[in-house]
Amino acid sequence: MDKKISWMSCVCGKKAYYEENLRFNGYSIDGWKCKHCGEEYFNPGKAEFILLLNKIKKKKYNLKLNRVRSNLILRIPKEISTVLNLSDSTILQVSLEKGGILLTSPLPSETKTLDFPYLPSDTKTMTHSK
Ligand SMILES: [Zn+2]
Secondary structure, rough: OOOOOOOOOOOOOEEEEEEEEEOOOOOEEEEEEEEOOOEEEHHHHHHHHHHHHHHHHHOOOOOOOOEEEEEEEEEHHHHHHHHOOOOOOOOOOOEEOOOEEEEOOOHHHHHHHOOOOOOOHHHHHHEOOO
8 A cells, every 4th residue: 555664563573575566365466575484464455455356256146137218227236346446437348258248348547546457357357147
């Protein structure tokens, strides 16, 4: 979060220094590492985000369609919209893919507020298959 913190006290009593690229659950995030004992302290905001992302990636959602006049409305669960930074003005692209419907967010500017450049490209997509 705050990259100005160049070091923090480690549990072992030495100093853990800031590093750009620590490995956390398959992702690269910043944090602080103690060279003395090897303890790592991850950027808490990003670590929390990755845990939520991994949790969502393991899940399959059953979403019910609702009808509003001639259109069918798909409700995106809150945890998905949080992770993908979707809002009620987000534009999603819908395409038919093998095995289901693919929803993608085609505008990179919408992902900027995530401040998280380490996302694999497939995390902006959701598939719906029967
Ligand atoms: Zn230490």
